[in-house]
Amino acid sequence: MKTRDELPECPVATTVQLIGNKWKLLIIRNLLQRPWRFNELQRSLDGISQKVLTDSLRSMEQDGIVTRTVYAEVPPRVEYALSELGKSMRPILDSMQAWGEAYKIRIRSEQNGFHDGTMEDGGANPPAER
Structure with a gap:
C-alpha cells in the first residue's frame, strides 16, 4: 500500500x-x-x-x-x-455503468432528434445551459 x-x-x-x-x-x-x-x-x-x-x-x-x-x-x-477494499469500489463502478448507459441513450436519442437536454438517470448530467 x-x-x-x-x-x-x-x-x-x-x-x-x-x-x-x-x-x-x-x-x-x-x-x-x-x-x-x-x-x-x-x-x-x-x-x-x-x-x-x-x-x-x-x-x-x-x-x-x-x-x-x-x-x-x-x-x-x-x-x-x-x-474487501477492492470490493468496496462496487458503487463506483455501478455508478459508472449507470452513467455510461444513460449517456448511450442520450446520444442515440440526440442522433434521432429526440432529446430534452437531461439524462434519463435522473441527474447524472448537469442541466443544459439556458
Whole structure:
C-alpha cells in the first residue's frame, strides 16, 4: 500500500491514482464477478498486453485492492480476486455503468432528434445551459 505521503491531498486524485486507467477499471469490473486466472483475464480484456496486465495486477495487489492466491497444484494455479477494499469500489463502478448507459441513450436519442437536454438517470448530467 502507498504511504500517506505518497497520496495526493485531493481524494478524487487519490482514487484516480489507484484505479484511474482503462485497464485497472476493466480488471476490477471483471473481478467484481468472481476470481479469475491470469490467462482468463487477458482473454477477456481485448487488447491488453501481458505486461500491462501483469503490471496492473501487481500494482493493485500492492495497493491492497487485489489478492493473489497460489494453489499448490501441478501445474500451479494462481487466481486473482478483489480484496474487501477492492470490493468496496462496487458503487463506483455501478455508478459508472449507470452513467455510461444513460449517456448511450442520450446520444442515440440526440442522433434521432429526440432529446430534452437531461439524462434519463435522473441527474447524472448537469442541466443544459439556458
